[in-house]
Amino acid sequence: MLTLAGTRPEAIKLAPLAIAAAARPGIAHRLVATGQHAALFHQTLAAFGVAADADFGLLVPGQSIEALAASVSAAVTAEIARDRPDLLIVQGDTTSAWAAALAADAAGVPVGHVEAGLRSGDPLLPWPEERNRIEIDRVATLLFAPTPVALANLRDEPDVHGVAAITGNTGIDALLMMRDRLGPPDPRPDARRLVLVTAHRRENIGAGIAGICAAIVRLTARGDIAVALPVHPNPAVQAQVVAALGDVSHVSLLAALDYPAMVRMMTQAHLILSDSGGVQEEAPALGVPLLVLRENSERPEAVAAGNASIVGTDPDRILAAATRLLDDPAAHAAMARPAFPFGRGDAADTIVDLIEGWHAGRSI
Numbered sequence: 308m309l310t311l312a313g314t315r316p317e318a319i320k321l322a323p324l325a326i327a328a329a330a331r332p333g334i335a336h337r338l339v340a341t342g343q344h345a346a347l348f349h350q351t352l353a354a355f356g357v358a359a360d361a362d363f364g365l366l367v368p369g370q371s372i373e374a375l376a377a378s379v380s381a382a383v384t385a386e387i388a389r390d391r392p393d394l395l396i397v398q399g400d401t402t403s404a405w406a407a408a409l410a411a412d413a414a415g416v417p418v419g420h421v422e423a424g425l426r427s428g429d430p431l432l433p434w435p436e437e438r439n440r441i442e443i444d445r446v447a448t449l450l451f452a453p454t455p456v457a458l459a460n461l462r463d464e465p466d467v468h469g470v471a472a473i474t475g476n477t478g479i480d481a482l483l484m485m486r487d488r489l490g491p492p493d494p495r496p497d498a499r500r501l502v503l504v505t506a507h508r509r510e511n512i513g514a515g516i517a518g519i520c521a522a523i524v525r526l527t528a529r530g531d532i533a534v535a536l537p538v539h540p541n542p543a544v545q546a547q548v549v550a551a552l553g554d555v556s557h558v559s560l561l562a563a564l565d566y567p568a569m570v571r572m573m574t575q576a577h578l579i580l581s582d583s584g585g586v587q588e589e590a591p592a593l594g595v596p597l598l599v600l601r602e603n604s605e606r607p608e609a610v611a612a613g614n615a616s617i618v619g620t621d622p623d624r625i626l627a628a629a630t631r632l633l634d635d636p637a638a639h640a641a642m643a644r645p646a647f648p649f650g651r652g653d654a655a656d657t658i659v660d661l662i663e664g665w666h667a668g669r670s671i
């Protein structure tokens with residue numbers, strides 16, 4: 308079995324699978340990095356005690372999505388010819404996962420999709436992730452849907468032909484593993500309540516991030532909160548955020564946090580504002596209220612569970628929602644009950660059980 312991955316969120320969500328696969332003598336697993344997030348990918352895996360078996364080193368700064376897809380496709384095709392894996396695993400919705408899945412399909416190698424069935428319903432939001440998810444699911448033989456909603460999405464699509472099962476999300480395995488390892492959070496020295504913000508979606512660069520930053524400036528003017536914003540490595544995001552927030556007091560712009568530091572900070576936060584996919588899964592499990600800085604979500608479970616609210620990027624809307632949660636303890640408490648709509652931490656074991664069953668010829 309060959310797993311291909313290249314970004315920080317893929318490292319987080321595939322580390323539990325690598326650990327679970329290594330514990331099964333019947334599974335020979337090879338984890339190969341594309342090289343897309345370079346050192347960040349390997350550092351993130353290392354936080355779980357996992358190392359990649361190889362790295363294609365495909366990162367070319369500033370390269371287009373099309374160029375990345377072409378190089379992933381060529382590298383996966385060569386790897387398949389060399390190693391003849393019986394299954395290719397990809398996770399989520401990156402362009403490299405999409406290119407690898409199509410290359411494996413073309414070479415006759417079955418594809419297993421971890422985090423299958425997520426749909427925002429809008430091909431352009433987020434782009435290209437929504438297109439990538441749909442096309443990976445169309446070629447996948449094994450579809451590991453994290454939730455009943457994701458499974459229902461797959462059942463509704465006539466072009467999905469593989470076998471699908473609900474597994475939970477391996478991101479929750481990673482989160483609970485790391486939280487247990489870190490122990491109880493340290494009390495913060497600062498009396499101000501912590502608001503943690505992350506923003507990096509391609510469609511938010513420009514007007515969206517401008518709106519988010521304007522809301523942060525107005526929010527910190529209250530005087531009783533501290534904002535921490537780990538800035539995504541994307542240079543376009545960095546330039547915009549530093550220009551808008553670099554000199555605002557009680558706003559700390561941080562370098563991207565390693566995963567243990569991120570988990571620690573999420574557990575200390577009073578409120579999280581984020582356009583991230585993974586954070587929408589993590590905040591409910593940690594019981595931290597989340598405002599989603601997007602117009603839609605492929606993860607309606609967090610809103611349905613009462614832990615998240617979709618507020619988009621309009622500064623007035625963000626400010627109103629955040630102010631309510633900061634000023635009304637009952638409103639905050641209602642969104643701060645831990646909930647586990649994305650699983651309870653056993654997704655990776657469930658997935659390797661299903662893979663072993665598939666190897667043995669049992670239907671999943």
Ligand SMILES: CC(=O)N[C@H]1[C@@H](OP(=O)(O)OP(=O)(O)OC[C@H]2O[C@@H](n3ccc(=O)[nH]c3=O)[C@H](O)[C@@H]2O)O[C@H](CO)[C@@H](O)[C@@H]1O
Pocket residue numbers: 315316317319320398399400401422433436505507537538562563564565566567569570582583584585586589
């Ligand atoms: C909306 C969307 O399409 N999101 C996709 C995107 O991830 P996603 O939008 O989740 O990507 P992010 O870069 O936000 O990464 C989120 C993860 O990184 C952690 N973190 C974040 C900031 C930081 O400084 N340090 C840190 O460790 C978060 O706790 C979380 O676990 O790719 C994932 C991997 O294929 C998919 O599962 C998601 O569906």
